Amino acid sequence: MKRWTSSVISTLALGASIGAYAQGCGTGGGVTVCLTATGTASHVELSWTADKPITNVQILRDKDSDPDGRKRLAKVGKNVRNYVDEGAVAGKPYWYWIKFSVDGQSYDSNAAATARAGMRDMTSLQLSAKMAPGWNLGNTLEAIGGETAWGNPKANQAIMDGIKAAGFKSVRIPVSWKQYADANDNISASWMARVTEVVNYARNAGLYTIINIHWDGGWMQPTYSQQAMVNARIAKFWTQIANNFKTYDDYLLFAGTNEVMVDGDYGPPTVEYYTVQNSFNQTFVDAVRATGGYNKSRHLIVQGFNTNIDYTVAYFSVPKDPAAKKLMVEVHYYDPYNFTLNGSSDNIWQWGAIADNPAHTETWANEPYVDAQMDKMKTRFMDSLGMGVLMGEYAAISRLSVDSSQRYRTYWDETITRSAAARGIVPVYWDHGYTGGDHTMGLFDRSTGAQVHTGVISAVVNAAK
Known part of the structure; x- marks a missing residue:
């Protein structure tokens, strides 16, 4: 599996306490894909764009930015460009990846991070x-x-x-x-x-x-x-x-x-x-x-x-x-x-x-x-x-x-x-x-x-x- 070159554009730094919105963009196999994660009060909404066709699209998630240990949430159709993560736990940060293929070769997106909810249980x-x-x-x-x-x-x-x-x-x-x-x-x-x-x-x-x-x-x-x-x-x-x-x-x-x-x-x-x-x-x-x-x-x-x-x-x-x-x-x-x-x-x-x-x-x-x-x-x-x-x-x-x-x-x-x-x-x-x-x-x-x-x-x- 090849890594793609990537750049991160985010409103909230991934190393800081995670906020409600983050975006990661990168290029692999000549295709640029941008993944956006937006936290709401009840779930995390994922959306992504690809400037050329991609196949074998998979969504992965982890609780830190290290790609090791990621788990696959779903595999979606090649033309799908959004997904709702209903299983995110309130107040916890999550990193998301899009895994995809171009001409049979697999690539990973850079992480986009967000939290489903930012209200911790404290007075x-x-x-x-x-x-x-x-x-x-x-x-x-x-x-x-x-x-x-x-x-x-x-x-x-x-x-x-x-x-x-x-x-x-x-x-x-x-x-x-x-x-x-x-x-x-x-x-x-x-x-x-x-x-x-x-x-x-x-x-x-x-x-x-x-x-x-x-x-x-x-x-x-x-x-x-x-x-x-x-x-x-x-x-x-x-x-x-x-x-x-x-x-x-x-x-x-x-x-x-x-x-x-x-x-x-x-x-x-x-x-x-x-x-x-x-x-x-x-x-x-x-x-x-x-x-x-x-x-x-x-x-x-x-x-x-x-x-x-x-x-x-x-x-x-x-x-x-x-x-x-x-x-x-x-x-x-x-x-x-x-x-x-x-x-x-x-x-x-x-x-x-x-x-x-x-x-x-x-x-x-x-x-x-x-x-x-x-x-x-x-x-x-x-x-x-x-x-x-x-x-x-x-x-x-x-x-x-x-x-x-x-x-x-x-x-x-x-x-x-x-x-x-x-x-x-x-x-x-x-x-x-x-x-x-x-x-x-x-x-x-x-x-x-x-x-x-x-x-x-x-x-x-x-x-x-």
Whole structure:
């Protein structure tokens, strides 16, 4: 039996966790055959093309890419070009081959791999244990005005490969949708395709991947007057998004919203505000589950009010979900503000136990405070409710003019990461893409995936172990 020369074209790397679609093409005996395998909620659909006649067509399957040990599933007619594998087991990857003859000589196709279903039998708490640390593709797909409008290059495979190689296990991809939708909230096909392409970059790299509805222009105001409109839009957007990704495995997670609040009001929420915001979470869960397929049991992430830990503990209401133990709750962490985010002043530039100048150090939000905040989330959600917890954003800006070695920034990033990860909370570093100059948070070259701030990267990755 002769092997044929082949090339693989696939949306998901065969060596990574297998996704819903893969294709292999090759040439043997002067004939080019392309085999496509597509996973659905109940089976695997195979189809193939041949640019010249072939005979003695056989379909083979294995649980790895090694052709040794393959078993024949079927022999089909020479003109048949499709087959349904009803025997694939949910959640397991499979490699498929087409064996065929040309002028009496036998050839093999290259493997095309897929999984019948990507939903493993695990709770969100169990899944979250596999996801730390995470990294944000910030200021890119959520940029108002277009993907490059805020100064970052278009997302590519290199950046996903780079963060995976650095030791990150998850990527959060903030996404804006309204600017790419028509007046009736129909998302453009080109934008859905672009988001899919970026998700596939992440999945090719073997990363757990989170997509959301991010700030999106500020239409998601949690007020009674806006409630009906916002819920209708959330439902319509998530119905479209979920349908597009319904065959993707459980390495893809959906996060319903982002930092829901009334613009400009950072204080404790009123009853109106948190009641309406809780309704947004319920609408999101209902919309996704209604699309069926893998979305019936996809892990979903719902948000506390303004993703503030104290407000989440006090006011969050767990949405009703027909899928058992498939919800995570998301918070963010940027305390103390004057150290982490306030770029208008460099007066507060030291932090924590290593600080040696009280005049430049906040008197609150030190290490014991961090641990106490993380304990609140662990006790309230992980221990009491069995919910996974995602710290979807955290970072401190560089202050190179006063902390040229980035000692304090690195120490803060390391401490927050370790405190979260030690409790099973998934820390997802906020990277806005900008690596040069002062008051930046970027860690990687977005074009090449190369590490820029290796000290911070190593501190975060090692602290999550």
